[in-house]
Each structure stands twice: as structure tokens, then as C-alpha cells.
Amino acid sequence: MTDSHETGGTGSTRSRRVPLAWLGLTPFLAYVTLVFLVPIGFILFEAFRRTTTTGATRDPVTQQFVKHSETTFTLDNIHDSLQGIYRTSLVTSVKLSAITAILGAIFGLLLATAVVSSSSAFLRQVVTSAAAVTANFGGIPLAFLFIATLDANSGIVTLFLQDHFGISLQDDLGLQLPELSGLSLVYLYFLIPLMVLVMAPALEGLKPQWAEAAENLGASRWTYWRLVAAPVLLPSFLGAVLLLFCSAFSAYATAYAINSAFPLITIRIDAVLSGNVLAGQGNLGAALALLMIVFVLPLTVIYQLLQRRTSRWLA
Amino acid sequence: MQTPRRTRLAGTAALAALGLALAACGSDNSSSPTATGSSSTTTTDWATAQSAEAGGGMEALVAAAQKEGTLNVIALPPTWANYAEIISTFKKKYGIKVNSENPDGASADEINALKSTKGQSSAPDVVDVGNSFALSGAQDGLYAPYKVATWNDIPDGQKDTGGLWTSDYGGYISIGCNATKVGTCPKTIKELDNPAYKNMVALNGDPTESNSAFQGVWALALANGGSADDIQPGIDYVKKLNDEGIFNKTQVTPATVASGATPIVLDWDYLNVAEGTELAKKGQKWEVNDPADGLVSAYYAQAINRSAPHPAAARLWEEYLYSQDPDGGQNLWLKGYARPIELVAMQKNGSADQAAVAKVPPVTDKNPFVPTQDQVTKATATVTKNWAAAVAG
Numbered sequence: 181m182t183d184s185h186e187t188g189g190t191g192s193t194r195s196r197r198v199p200l201a202w203l204g205l206t207p208f209l210a211y212v213t214l215v216f217l218v219p220i221g222f223i224l225f226e227a228f229r230r231t232t233t234t235g236a237t238r239d240p241v242t243q244q245f246v247k248h249s250e251t252t253f254t255l256d257n258i259h260d261s262l263q264g265i266y267r268t269s270l271v272t273s274v275k276l277s278a279i280t281a282i283l284g285a286i287f288g289l290l291l292a293t294a295v296v297s298s299s300s301a302f303l304r305q306v307v308t309s310a311a312a313v314t315a316n317f318g319g320i321p322l323a324f325l326f327i328a329t330l331d332a333n334s335g336i337v338t339l340f341l342q343d344h345f346g347i348s349l350q351d352d353l354g355l356q357l358p359e360l361s362g363l364s365l366v367y368l369y370f371l372i373p374l375m376v377l378v379m380a381p382a383l384e385g386l387k388p389q390w391a392e393a394a395e396n397l398g399a400s401r402w403t404y405w406r407l408v409a410a411p412v413l414l415p416s417f418l419g420a421v422l423l424l425f426c427s428a429f430s431a432y433a434t435a436y437a438i439n440s441a442f443p444l445i446t447i448r449i450d451a452v453l454s455g456n457v458l459a460g461q462g463n464l465g466a467a468l469a470l471l472m473i474v475f476v477l478p479l480t481v482i483y484q485l486l487q488r489r490t491s492r493w494l495a
Numbered sequence: 496m497q498t499p500r501r502t503r504l505a506g507t508a509a510l511a512a513l514g515l516a517l518a519a520c521g522s523d524n525s526s527s528p529t530a531t532g533s534s535s536t537t538t539t540d541w542a543t544a545q546s547a548e549a550g551g552g553m554e555a556l557v558a559a560a561q562k563e564g565t566l567n568v569i570a571l572p573p574t575w576a577n578y579a580e581i582i583s584t585f586k587k588k589y590g591i592k593v594n595s596e597n598p599d600g601a602s603a604d605e606i607n608a609l610k611s612t613k614g615q616s617s618a619p620d621v622v623d624v625g626n627s628f629a630l631s632g633a634q635d636g637l638y639a640p641y642k643v644a645t646w647n648d649i650p651d652g653q654k655d656t657g658g659l660w661t662s663d664y665g666g667y668i669s670i671g672c673n674a675t676k677v678g679t680c681p682k683t684i685k686e687l688d689n690p691a692y693k694n695m696v697a698l699n700g701d702p703t704e705s706n707s708a709f710q711g712v713w714a715l716a717l718a719n720g721g722s723a724d725d726i727q728p729g730i731d732y733v734k735k736l737n738d739e740g741i742f743n744k745t746q747v748t749p750a751t752v753a754s755g756a757t758p759i760v761l762d763w764d765y766l767n768v769a770e771g772t773e774l775a776k777k778g779q780k781w782e783v784n785d786p787a788d789g790l791v792s793a794y795y796a797q798a799i800n801r802s803a804p805h806p807a808a809a810r811l812w813e814e815y816l817y818s819q820d821p822d823g824g825q826n827l828w829l830k831g832y833a834r835p836i837e838l839v840a841m842q843k844n845g846s847a848d849q850a851a852v853a854k855v856p857p858v859t860d861k862n863p864f865v866p867t868q869d870q871v872t873k874a875t876a877t878v879t880k881n882w883a884a885a886v887a888g
Contacts, residue, residue, distance in 0.1 A: 236634050243545070243640035243657030244801075245633060265703070265883040323746075327756050331745060332694040333676075334755035350694070358744035440746045441701035441708075443883045454603040455704035457875060459631040 220473065226466035230254050257467035266464075269443040270471060273429060276360060276444070280367040281425035287368070288375020288424075289417065295376065296383040308380060311373035318370055323437030326366050330357045358439035366434055371424050378423060382416040382490070412493045419486040422479050429476065445472060542806035545658060546642045547814060550807075553644070556814065557589060559807035565592045566808040569608055569619035570600035576664055576765055577831025584822055585815055591808055602628040602706075609637045613802055620809035622798050625706045627875075629660040629796035630868055638798040641810055643817040648840035652865055653794060663816060663824075664765075664833040665794030667785045667858055668707070668714040671767035673758040674780040681759065684718035684789040688736060692759060696736060697743040699762040702878050706793065711761040712878060713864075714789035723866040726874040727881065734885040744886065753777065763793075764856045765832040785856045791864050794836055819846040826851065 233249040260266065295307045329337045332350050335357075341347045349355050356362050386409055394404040432446035440447065449468045452461040541559055544550030550559075560566075566585075573579035582593050596617075597604060602624040609632070612618035624632065632638055633655055640658040653662035670687070672680035677695065681687050687696050702709040713721070716729030736742040743757060751757040752770050760767065764785055771781035797816060803809040816824030817837065825835035829851040841847035866874070 233634070238657060243659060244636050245659075247634055247636070264880050268883045268887075324748075324750055327745065327751060328754060331751075331754075331756040332743070333758055358746075437746055437748075439744045440704065441698075441744055441882070441886060443887075447701070447704075451701065451704035454601050454607070456602045456625050456706035457627070457703055457709045458879070459603070459606075459627045 223466045223469045223473065226463050227257055227470040228253050228255070230256050230463050231460075257463045258470070260464055261467040261471055265443060266445070266448055266468060269445045269448045272360070272443045273445040274475070276363060276367065277425045277428035279360075280364050280371050280428045281421050283364070284368050284371030284375050284424050284428075285417065285421045288372045288420075289379055291372065292376045292379040292383055296380055307376070311376040313373075315370050315373035315377055318431065319433040320437045322366065322369065323434050326357060326362070326369075327438065330355065330362065330365075332357070358442065363435055363438065363442065366438065367428050367431065371428060374427060375420055375424060378420045379413075379416065382413055385493070386412065415486045415489040419483050419490060422483045422486070426476055426479060429472070540806075541810055542639065542803065544806075544810065545640050546646075547644060547810065550810070553814065556807055556811050560591060560805070560811035561589060563591075563805040563808045565594060565805055566812055567594045567596065567618065567620045567804065568812075569596045569622060570598065570602070570605050571595055571623060572598045574769070575831075576833040577827050580830070581816070581824055581827045584827060585812065588815070588822065589811065591811075606632055606637070609800055616804045618800060618802065618804050620800055620803040620805050621812055622800065623663065623795050624660075624798065626662075626793060626796060627868070627871055629655075629662075629798060632798060633659040637801055639801045639803065639806075639809075641799050641813060643813050645817045645819060645837055645840075648819075648837040649817075650836070650839070653836055660796040660798040661813075661817070662794035662836045663797045664828040664835050665792055666763040666765040666832075666834050667856070667860075668711050668761055668789065668791045669764035669767045669783050669785045669856060671752075671760045671762060671770060672782045672784075673752070673755060673774070674782045676755050676758050676779075680782045680784065682784045683786045684715055684732075687759070688732075688739070688741065690739070690741070692741050694740060694743050695757075695759045696741050697745060697747050697757040697760050698733075699747045699760060699766075702882055703875075707762050707766070709875070709878060710791050710793050712882075713866075713874065714761065714786065714791040716789075717791065717864065718786065718789035723864065723870045724873070726877050730878065730881050730885045737886050742886065749773065752781070763833075765834070768832040768854060768856065783856050785858045787859070790858060790860050792834075792860070819844070821846075821848065829855070 229251055231249050231251040233247055236245040236247045238245055262270075291307075295304055298304055327335070329335050330349065332338060335349070338349045341349055347353065354361060355365070357366075390408050390412075391404055394408055399407070430446065432444070432450070435442055435444055436447055436450070445468055449465050449472075452458050452468070453465040539550045539555060539559065541550055541556070547553050547556045550556055568582070571578040571582065573582075582595065585591065586593055594617075596619065597608070600608075605619065605622040605624050606628055608619055609622065622632075638659040640655075642658040643661065646654070646658075646661075649661060654660070670681055670684075674680050677692070679691075681689065681692065698708040698711045699705055700708040702712045712729040712733065713726055714729070715732045716722070716726045719728040719732045721728035733742055743759075745751055745756050747757045747760050747762070749770065752760065753774065760770075764783055767781070767783040771783055774781040797813060799806075799809045799813065819825050819837060819841050825837050825841060826846070826848045828835045829838070829848055832851075832855055834855060835841070838847060838852075842852075
């Protein structure tokens with residue numbers, strides 16, 4: 181108690197609250213340590229280690245092998261994770277995430293603007309509820325939904341276009357479900373609603389008084405959007421783009437269920453850690469995970485900075 | 496098909512790392528596991544018994560296993576090679592409870608479980624893993640040596656000489672084909688290269704992750720001048736099929752087979768035949784051919800956890816799986832359209848279930864394809880390096 185009196189400074193009521201507040205925080209801190217900090221520590225540790233086996237001899241009585249191996253700290257895993265299929269996967273992951281984040285942001289913003297400016301409260305309710313559901317729809321059900329509609333052999337839409345218009349979705353329109361084009365469409369299915377959910381509150385934060393004030397000062401609608409609304413919304417818009425990017429970057433199950441051979445870094449991590457072909461490549465998996473962290477970490481920092489800027493106007 | 500063995504919900508970096516973390520945590524609390532099982536019998540320590548005979552015979556083994564009362568298994572999907580019946584028959588026959596953990600897990604998951612649950616009562620007693628995991632697990636000292644009573648009926652090369660692992664069941668890469676949709680089905684690998692099969696030909700997954708896809712590529716290689724030393728022609732053939740628009744990259748699942756999204760699938764014959772019986776119920780014909788120009792077979796392997804929490808039950812399970820009785824594991828696998836490892840011997844001594852044999856695609860395999868571990872390692876490296884470029888675009 182004496183300690184807290186000295187540090188608290190503003191009186192006994194406040195200083196007594198400090199330890200209690202920390203107590204309340206403990207479960208959270210324990211959780212963060214266990215599922216976030218400890219794993220990151222292991223990734224950092226494992227990514228730079230490699231065990232090389234030089235041979236093994238068998239004990240004639242126990243029949244067990246005695247292995248001669250050596251574990252060293254090395255950059256080999258990092259080197260390998262930037263070669264061949266792993267490099268391709270990283271590039272494709274970034275490409276897919278960037279394309280879908282930007283498209284998702286644009287379409288999501290348009291939809292959110294339409295919804296927020298709608299006079300029907302019912303419509304707003306319905307769209308936000310639907311967005312909340314579809315933004316969290318993913319994995320195998322989503323994958324099969326698209327296979328059932330857009331697959332080259334059996335998709336309902338594919339067959340409909342073929343039978344009634346003679347158009348091939350794959351050849352004429354270039355939409356290959358298991359490829360970048362198709363997977364982008366699938367990702368947009370949950371990224372656009374996510375964008376609506378994130379941007380709707382920001383759009384609602386635009387005070388009508390600002391538009392009125394601008395109008396009183398002789399600004400056109402366009403000038404208002406350009407000089408008032410856009411600068412206010414820009415930080416939360418960019419923040420949302422980053423959120424979408426990270427969401428797409430870390431996604432895995434949906435793409436895997438459509439095309440498990442598609443070069444994505446998350447699918448590669450799965451292949452080295454828990455596949456049926458590659459044995460004993462855990463350290464390479466850690467190196468790949470480290471690459472993802474290296475990519476996402478600066479984005480998270482920028483996101484935080486943008487959030488701070490957003491709250492200046494749209495608290 | 497193979498996918499359910501590997502389906503999981505999320506694979507973010509954090510999750511992957513958590514696996515590593517748990518694996519590492521688990522290895523710390525290994526508390527002399529070999530000693531735990533020995534108390535159940537007065538004379539025999541089944542944890543170190545290398546055969547039923549060495550431990551005092553089958554009766555002693557059954558008694559000790561029943562005293563333990565439980566068997567922990569892992570990664571045995573009920574719809575895979577008849578495992579549902581194999582497990583239920585074992586339960587009934589011996590009155591031993593079977594805990595089936597993570598039924599859809601992959602070989603790597605099984606190895607991770609052995610490492611991370613070392614010394615715990617929930618650790619898997621036995622594993623059923625792909626060949627490369629059998630070899631690496633033996634090298635890592637994860638398995639206990641044990642030779643089943645029918646040891647001599649298992650071909651050499653399909654078992655570790657010391658008994659650390661033993662091949663159990665397997666099959667050939669086959670071409671499954673929806674005859675209702677496709678019309679004339681391809682019977683050989685060379686016949687796949689036909690414009691009529693546009694967008695139809697699929698492997699079961701990614702060859703760097705799915706063993707059946709990996710072996711599928713090897714079968715394609717054999718038909719195109721490849722060998723155990725050279726898997727590249729298989730990759731080149733897929734590239735050709737891909738360039739011609741014949742190769743289908745959709746992830747194969749029972750749903751895509753049923754809906755017709757993947758009309759031609761290269762996969763293990765026991766999975767394709769099982770798929771066929773399902774489709775027949777819906778009035779569709781699923782034809783299965785083992786391609787004569789690319790006969791590739793592979794077998795899974797059994798191994799006992801070196802620190803199994805139920806050492807006697809684990810050994811009894813092995814005796815049961817390798818039993819040639821009508822209700823033994825070998826015939827039950829055969830009923831699941833898989834080829835049990837003792838099939839050749841069973842055909843000779845007349846113990847094989849002939850009705851079940853008739854349902855497995857016939858194969859004349861004069862030069863069985865058995866690549867060495869070095870050849871597998873080399874082929875894996877080649878596929879990892881060249882696969883992505885071959886199927887790009």
C-alpha cells in the first residue's frame with residue numbers, strides 16, 4: 181500500500197484501484213502471452229534452427245536407432261522460404277490480398293455509402309445484418325457454394341450461360357474458379373461485407389452540419405466531398421483497406437477447399453507442418469510464418485497510426 | 496476421398512505457431528513412460544515385448560490388454576478403408592474401449608501428437624502413417640519394435656527389419672471416372688490426354704501435401720518415360736494437360752465427385768471404389784481403372800508408440816490388424832477395398848475373403864514400383880521445386 185500511495189499521487193481512492201485494474205487485466209495478459217507472445221517466440225526461435233542428420237545406427241537389442249545429428253542456428257530456413265514455390269506463394273498471397281483488399285474497399289465503400297444515406301431504416305438494418313453474417317461466412321461451405329455455382333463442369337451459372345447464351349464462363353469471360361480470378365471473387369464475397377461493417381460507422385460519423393455549413397459557404401456537393409468528407413474519411417478508409425488486406429492474407433480454409441494446390445503462403449505452411457508428404461520440415465514452416473509476421477507487422481503499425489488519426493474527427 | 500484426412504478450419508501463422516509451441520511444451524514433461532504399463536501384469540513388461548511370444552503368448556497379451564481396458568488411436572477416419580468396422584469389431588471381440596482422436600488428421604499430425612503427448616495417458620498407443628513418416632519416426636526413436644504373429648507373411652521391404660514399423664494396407668493409383676457424365680472413360684494414363692476430357696482430370700490435392708496426389712504424379716511419370724529416379728515427366732505431363740485445359744485444379748471432395756465438378760479423379764483405388772458405391776446409390780456410374788501404364792502402389796504403415804500408455808492393448812491391436820481371420824484386420828481392410836499387406840500370402844493359404852477380393856480392381860503388376868527412401872526424398876524435392884510453375888495459369 182505504501183508504494184501505491186507514493187506512485188498514485190492523487191489520493192487513496194485512486195491508488196487502491198490500480199492493483200484491482202491490473203488484476204482485471206490478468207486474464208487478458210495471460211491469454212495474449214499464451215496464444216500470441218509465446219508462439220511468436222517459438223517462431224523466432226525455430227525459424228533459425230535446423231537439424232542435420234549425418235547417419236544412424238541401430239541398437240541390436242532394443243532395435244532402436246541412435247541418430248547422429250546436429251542442430252545449429254542458421255539462415256537456411258529463411259533462405260529456403262524465399263525460393264521456388266515458397267517465393268511464388270508469398271508473391272501470390274500478396275497479389276491476391278492486394279487485389280481483393282482494394283476492390284473490396286471500393287465496392288464496400290460504395291455499398292456502405294448507399295446504405296447509410298438511405299432513408300429506409302429497415303433497409304439499413306437488413307443490409308448491416310446481412311453484412312455481419314456474410315463477412316463471417318467462410319471455409320468449406322463458402323467454397324462449395326462457389327463450386328456449385330461457378331465450377332467449370334457442374335456450376336449452375338456456368339451451365340446456364342452455356343445452355344442459354346452459348347457463353348463459356350471460363351473461356352470467354354476468363355473466370356477460372358480455382359485461379360486468381362475465381363478466388364478473388366470468392367474473397368470479395370466476405371471482404372465487401374467486412375468493408376461495409378467497418379465503414380458504415382465512419383460514414384455515419386459525418387455530421388450533417390458539416391455538409392450544411394459547406395453548402396452555406398457556397399460549396400457544391402462535389403467540393404464538400406472533396407474538401408471535407410474525403411479528408412475526414414481517408415484515414416478510416418485506408419485503415420479498412422489494411423484490415424481487408426490482412427484478413428485476405430491470413431485466410432486459408434476457403435482457398436484450400438477450392439484448390440489445395442493454389443500457391444498461397446498459408447497453404448504452404450500447412451503443407452510443411454501437417455501434410456502427408458513432407459516430413460520433418462517444421463523449421464521451414466516457422467520461417468514461412470515469420471515471413472507473414474514481417475509482412476503484417478508494419479501494416480499493423482500503420483493501421484494503429486491511422487486509427488489515431490481517425491478518432492480526431494470521427495470519435 | 497483423401498481430403499477429410501486433412502481438413503481443418505484455420506491455418507494462420509499464430510495457429511501454426513501454437514502447434515509448435517504445444518509440441519515443444521509437451522516434450523518437457525516426459526516422465527519415464529515405459530514404466531507405467533508394466534504394473535498391469537506380474538511377469539511381463541509388454542512395453543518392451545517385441546512379440547506376443549516373447550511376452551508369454553496371445554492369451555497373456557489379451558488378458559493384459561483387457562486389464563488396461565483402453566486403446567488410444569489417432570487419425571483413423573471411419574469412412575476410410577473400413578476403419579469404422581475395424582474399430583467396432585475390435586471393441587466387440589476384446590471388450591476394450593477405443594478412444595479415436597482427431598480422426599481426420601494427417602500423418603504429420605500423428606507424429607506431432609506422439610511428440611507432444613509423450614508420457615500422457617491420452618497419448619496415441621498406435622499410429623497409421625505414410626511411408627516417409629514411418630521411416631522418419633523410426634529414426635527419431637518414436638516407435639517400439641514389435642513383430643506380429645504373421646510377420647513372415649509380410650513381404651520384405653514392407654517392414655522395418657527390427658519391427659519398428661510394418662506396412663498394413665494400401666492400393667494402386669487408379670483413374671476414377673463418372674461414366675454417366677463422361678461417356679467413354681480413360682483406362683490408361685496416356686488416354687487422359689484427350690480434348691474430350693477438357694476441364695475434367697483432377698489429382699486428389701496438392702502433391703507437396705497430399706500423398707495420393709504425389710503418388711499420382713509418379714504414376715503419370717511412369718507412363719511418360721519416368722522412373723523411380725525421375726518424377727519430372729509426370730510434372731511435365733500435368734503441365735501439358737494444364738496447357739490444353741484438361742487438368743482440373745478443383746480440390747477433390749466427395750461433394751465435388753457427387754456434383755460432377757471433378758468427373759475424372761486420380762486417387763487410390765480403394766477410395767475411388769468406395770466413391771463408386773456411394774455414387775451408385777444416386778444412379779451414377781463411377782468407373783475405376785488401375786492404369787496399366789502407370790502402376791504405382793503405396794502402403795500405410797503401423798507403428799506402436801514407444802511410450803504407449805496402454806502397451807499391451809497397442810500390441811493386441813497390431814495382432815488383430817494383421818490377423819488373417821475372417822473378422823481380422825486384413826480381411827476387414829479388404830472389405831474396405833484396400834489391399835492388405837498379407838494379401839498375396841492369404842490368396843495362397845485361402846484365407847482371403849473372395850467376395851471382397853472381387854471388388855478390388857484387378858492388377859497385373861510384374862515389376863512392383865517400390866522407390867527407396869532416397870528416391871522418395873529426391874522426387875519430393877523435384878515436385879516441391881517444379882510443381883507450382885507447371886500448374887500456373
